[in-house]
Amino acid sequence: MPANDKIRRSWLLVPVSQPDRITAAPNSSADVVILDLVEFVAESDKPAAREMVADSLASVQAGGAEVFVQIEPDLMLADLRAAVWPGLNGIVVSRAETAQQIAEIDTVISSLESERGLLPGSVEIVASLETAPGNHAGFEIATASPRVWGLTLGRADLIMDLRPEPSGEIHLMQYLMQRLVTIAAAAGKTPLGAWWRHPDRGLLATPDNTRAAAQRGRAIGFKGSFCVLDNQVGPLNQGFTPSESEVAAARSIQQIYADATESGTLAAVTHEDRFLTADIVRQYTNVLDLADACATRDMFKAAAVEGRPVPVP
Amino acid sequence: MPDHPRRLKRSGLTMPVVTERFINNAWHRGCDFINMDLEDSVPPNLKDVARNLIKESIPVVNKGGADAVCRINHDLMEADLNAVVWPGLMMVNYPKAEHAHEIRRMDEIITRLEAERGIRPGTIEIGANIETEVGVTNAYDIVSASPRIREFGGASGYDMSRDLGVEMFVQFDQFVYGKGEVELTARALGVTPHATPFTPNLTGSVSDPDRAFAEADAARRCGFRIGGGLHPNVVEPQNRGFTPTDDEVADAHWVIQQYRQLSHTGDTWLQTQDASGQPRVVDRYEAARAEELLQWRAACEERDREKNEAIARVRAAEASA
Numbered sequence: 001m002p003a004n005d006k007i008r009r010s011w012l013l014v015p016v017s018q019p020d021r022i023t024a025a026p027n028s029s030a031d032v033v034i035l036d037l038v039e040f041v042a043e044s045d046k047p048a049a050r051e052m053v054a055d056s057l058a059s060v061q062a063g064g065a066e067v068f069v070q071i072e073p074d075l076m077l078a079d080l081r082a083a084v085w086p087g088l089n090g091i092v093v094s095r096a097e098t099a100q101q102i103a104e105i106d107t108v109i110s111s112l113e114s115e116r117g118l119l120p121g122s123v124e125i126v127a128s129l130e131t132a133p134g135n136h137a138g139f140e141i142a143t144a145s146p147r148v149w150g151l152t153l154g155r156a157d158l159i160m161d162l163r164p165e166p167s168g169e170i171h172l173m174q175y176l177m178q179r180l181v182t183i184a185a186a187a188g189k190t191p192l193g194a195w196w197r198h199p200d201r202g203l204l205a206t207p208d209n210t211r212a213a214a215q216r217g218r219a220i221g222f223k224g225s226f227c228v229l230d231n232q233v234g235p236l237n238q239g240f241t242p243s244e245s246e247v248a249a250a251r252s253i254q255q256i257y258a259d260a261t262e263s264g265t266l267a268a269v270t271h272e273d274r275f276l277t278a279d280i281v282r283q284y285t286n287v288l289d290l291a292d293a294c295a296t297r298d299m300f301k302a303a304a305v306e307g308r309p310v311p312v313p
Numbered sequence: 314m315p316d317h318p319r320r321l322k323r324s325g326l327t328m329p330v331v332t333e334r335f336i337n338n339a340w341h342r343g344c345d346f347i348n349m350d351l352e353d354s355v356p357p358n359l360k361d362v363a364r365n366l367i368k369e370s371i372p373v374v375n376k377g378g379a380d381a382v383c384r385i386n387h388d389l390m391e392a393d394l395n396a397v398v399w400p401g402l403m404m405v406n407y408p409k410a411e412h413a414h415e416i417r418r419m420d421e422i423i424t425r426l427e428a429e430r431g432i433r434p435g436t437i438e439i440g441a442n443i444e445t446e447v448g449v450t451n452a453y454d455i456v457s458a459s460p461r462i463r464e465f466g467g468a469s470g471y472d473m474s475r476d477l478g479v480e481m482f483v484q485f486d487q488f489v490y491g492k493g494e495v496e497l498t499a500r501a502l503g504v505t506p507h508a509t510p511f512t513p514n515l516t517g518s519v520s521d522p523d524r525a526f527a528e529a530d531a532a533r534r535c536g537f538r539i540g541g542g543l544h545p546n547v548v549e550p551q552n553r554g555f556t557p558t559d560d561e562v563a564d565a566h567w568v569i570q571q572y573r574q575l576s577h578t579g580d581t582w583l584q585t586q587d588a589s590g591q592p593r594v595v596d597r598y599e600a601a602r603a604e605e606l607l608q609w610r611a612a613c614e615e616r617d618r619e620k621n622e623a624i625a626r627v628r629a630a631e632a633s634a
Contacts, residue, residue, distance in 0.1 A: 165510035166512060167510075
């Protein structure tokens with residue numbers, strides 16, 4: 001499992017072509033703002049939208065968010081030239097299908113990094129596996145470049161035309177989610193996604209449904225999710241942050257195990273009929289570490305929004 | 314590559330080719346296809362007799378407009394193919410497909426027989442049925458082995474249950490992994506996925522029309538198109554269940570009309586309410602679904618007309634005889 005080095009719970013997709021959405025983004029409390037050039041920009045607006053990326057990079061970061069730009073392989077060169085500027089944290093590759101594409105994107109990013117004075121290797125990649133060939137080649141894609149930080153299914157439900165089953169689950173999604181989480185872990189990358197159900201579609205849902213999807217998603221291994229609307233950001237942050245009761249339970253178990261093993265004669269104990277070993281307790285320690293990291297991230301964003309000096313994360 | 318428009322396969326009956334009354338009566342049931350079985354429904358001592366009945370049975374099952382399919386035996390593949398590849402056959406179903414080399418061998422034999430017997434090259438499809446874990450594991454190589462595989466699915470059903478040693482009729486989906494792997498393979502290689510959403514079935518009934526309709530309806534709503542069964546009772550419910558309703562057609566027109574309003578606005582989606590007051594998102598994906606639904610409905614109507622006319626022709630000929 002990759003370390004929880006970066007807290008990226010909520011990824012808000014904002015069409016670069018819509019100035020009001022760009023203006024609102026810093027107040028969204030998103031961990032990551034994705035400037036979109038693919039899904040939510042009308043085809044005829046794309047050339048003008050590319051021109052707006054460089055200026056938008058700095059403005060959306062005013063709320064303490066990191067910033068990614070979503071591009072597509074077919075328009076890779078124009079999209080990357082528009083996107084790779086100082087301040088950029090990463091690229092989301094929509095409709096990623098082959099390792100070759102990722103390798104080519106890596107090469108273009110490298111040359112732009114050196115031309116434009118970015119730290120070499122600093123721009124990360126999230127590969128969005130939204131097609132059947134992309135999902136099939138998921139592991140090759142994940143390992144095609146050291147820049148790949150995460151994997152997600154993006155809007156696979158729409159792009160692969162996956163529709164609700166009578167149960168309310170989106171057809172094939174449970175399989176694709178488990179497959180992606182497994183591949184990501186095996187490749188040392190971060191799985192991103194939420195467990196959406198009917199009537200949620202294409203990353204779009206009510207705040208309540210978004211929170212529930214995030215909680216289910218976290219329960220199967222996702223670390224954060226993309227979303228489309230400002231009012232989905234809070235529910236994603238909440239759903240991917242350990243709850244207060246989880247934190248309290250984790251602290252108590254940690255203490256109980258520490259007390260029980262203090263003598264150095266025991267490594268496995270039972271508490272309230274539950275089995276505890278060092279490895280099991282480590283899972284609870286991870287929960288506490290995650291909760292701390294989330295709190296730090298939230299403090300940092302709050303300070304940025306208020307224009308206060310921010311604590312160094 | 315010659316263009317092979319997909320034939321509709323909403324409904325179909327599988328029957329032992331040796332049972333004359335089944336074969337002689339199947340043509341007027343209204344099936345999109347009829348699957349003449351040489352495999353599990355034919356006893357071992359009749360395998361020879363059975364395969365030699367296929368040539369004469371093709372025109373019998375064809376006469377009501379149904380397409381002729383034949384399920385051969387895994388272990389008798391070469392002898393069966395020699396006996397069944399004749400003009401009028403649409404597809405050979407190959408059970409318990411496990412390895413790419415089996416499919417390549419079938420392709421070679423069918424290619425030779427098509428040439429020898431005056432069948433346009435590439436006409437006859439291979440249905441590679443995945444019914445074992447070995448088949449699931451090799452799914453990608455199997456589908457890659459021949460362009461004759463134009464639809465693909467499986468990893469559930471009687472044989473799969475036996476291969477896994479599990480009960481088939483239970484409350485939950487026991488085949489999530491295998492079915493997912495097989496469907497992803499079909500989609501990744503661009504062949505039509507043959508799948509169906511899970512619906513709990515504790516009875517195992519083969520003749521319940523309500524159940525057949527509910528399954529077909531759920532499959533259609535999930536975007537699937539292929540049915541088939543064992544009892545004449547399920548034919549009409551499957552044809553109906555796989556055909557979009559008038560309400561859905563009206564809704565599709567509404568979606569396309571809404572989508573047109575988006576052009577030149579710079580927006581890529583809109584949120585609105587449909588005729589029944591439900592909140593709806595309209596975007597290019599919904600518009601594409603709507604277009605596809607209208608095409609599918611037209612194809613269903615055309616297919617029904619084709620079958621009805623064929624049946625009427627036969628009845629008229631019988632009446633005047």
